[in-house]
Amino acid sequence: MxxxxxxxxxxxxxxxxxxxxxxxxxxxxxxxxxxxxxxxxxxxxxxxxxxxxxxxxxxxxxxxxxxxxxxxxxxxxxxxxxxxxxxxxxxxxxxxxxxxxxxxxxxxxxxxxxxxxxxxSHSFEEALAADGLEMRHIANNTPVPVYRTNIACTPSGRFQGPMAVSMRAFRPAEAIRAIQITSRFPAVHGAPVHIGKPELIGVDLDKLLAGQPLTLMPDELPLFWACGVTPQTVVAACxxxxxxxxxxxxxxxxxxxxxxxxxx
Missing domain, CATH: 3.40.1640.10 (PSTPO5379-like)
Structure with a gap:
């Protein structure tokens, strides 16, 4: 096509x-x-x-x-x-x-x-792109990197387990704009759940749950959004x-x- x-x-x-x-x-x-x-x-x-x-x-x-x-x-x-x-x-x-x-x-x-x-998150990515924010995984035509975290989801019955997150990297001024834009879309994960220092949420950038790795540039911050792969981490746990x-x-x-x- x-x-x-x-x-x-x-x-x-x-x-x-x-x-x-x-x-x-x-x-x-x-x-x-x-x-x-x-x-x-x-x-x-x-x-x-x-x-x-x-x-x-x-x-x-x-x-x-x-x-x-x-x-x-x-x-x-x-x-x-x-x-x-x-x-x-x-x-x-x-x-x-x-x-x-x-x-x-x-x-x-x-x-x-x-x-x-x-x-x-494809929905909010469209809004980010419309504002001129480039996402390297899209530019490279590769899946967004996804990681398992140490953030525990609130349990319900047998369903419990860790949150999965997707990561995108931006320079600081762009990161602020990305947070503002995605805050408008709570029905598709909303604003990031974490910014910077991946180790604070148990993420090792070399250990992917899904997607392709993304190398951080010296002037970039990693931003982590809650991810719809989370049910798969929960299914594996419960x-x-x-x-x-x-x-x-x-x-x-x-x-x-x-x-x-x-x-x-």
């Missing part, structure tokens, strides 16, 4: 490409202006506790929508969504261990499964019998517009 076509692409277009198996890579930069969402799917027996977990931890897990048990549709996020096919890649978890990555869920679907869609998540960077692209998420 050429650049001009990608700029005209809608959330529905991206989902149809994923459904046909024609979309293999990450969704970063696809369907500009449209909200992308992280995914966690759990059996009904865990759903109430996980929904409360999201309510107690809105920075890493800003809940956009949830489904009825067994229903793959999410009409509040877009027309004709089928959560079983409309992301390019998924992860299957059993007893806290990732056992497979798959391109659709039709063979894994169960009538007791509840889908939870969480806000994604070990539910079954769970499905998106593969990092492989999101559901919705019909919602990023501009509607700004609170001021």
């Amino acid at each position: 050429d650049h001009a076509s990608s700029l005209r692409e809608t959330g529905w277009d991206v989902r149809q490409r994923a459904r046909r198996g024609a979309l293999r890579g990450v969704t970063q930069g696809l369907a500009p202006g449209h909200v992308q969402a992280n995914l966690a799917i759990l059996p009904r027996e865990y759903a109430a506790d996980f929904q409360r977990f999201c309510a107690l931890n809105p920075r890493p897990c800003p809940l956009l929508a949830s489904s009825e048990p067994g229903d793959p549709a999410l009409p509040t996020l877009g027309r004709d969504i089928d959560i079983r096919t409309d992301l390019p890649r998924y992860r299957i978890w059993k007893d806290g261990e990732m056992v497979a990555e798959v391109e659709d869920l039709r063979e894994h679907w169960r009538e007791d499964l509840v889908s939870f869609l969480l806000g994604c 070990r539910p019998s079954f769970c499905i998540t998106h593969a990092p960077g492989h999101m559901l692209v919705t019909d919602l517009l990023n501009s509607r998420l700004a609170v001021f």
Whole structure:
């Protein structure tokens, strides 16, 4: 797909490409202006506790929508969504261990499964870019670096574990502007949870949870935002019998517009 076509692409277009198996890579930069969402799917027996977990931890897990048990549709996020096919890649978890990555869920679907869609940092990255703030992972066309922290999420039932964060680096004046801009988007993680000194939140920049490493320049500060990969760190910690998540960077692209998420 050429650049001009990608700029005209809608959330529905991206989902149809994923459904046909024609979309293999990450969704970063696809369907500009449209909200992308992280995914966690759990059996009904865990759903109430996980929904409360999201309510107690809105920075890493800003809940956009949830489904009825067994229903793959999410009409509040877009027309004709089928959560079983409309992301390019998924992860299957059993007893806290990732056992497979798959391109659709039709063979894994169960009538007791509840889908939870969480806000994604791709939305605020668009606002940062519109203000002229360059993000090196986007310039390099690589996934944002993600780390496990020592910041404990507020537990709900069996769900507990460490927060994951994504990192972007800016010079100080740019960092101030990035904080101001992302504060306007609490539905997609909001402002950073930490600035500078990664060791204070248990982060070793050489030990990635997902994404590609980013070398800090001498005049840059690392900024850390709560990340929608957090449910995967929580699943690994609390070990539910079954769970499905998106593969990092492989999101559901919705019909919602990023501009509607700004609170001021």
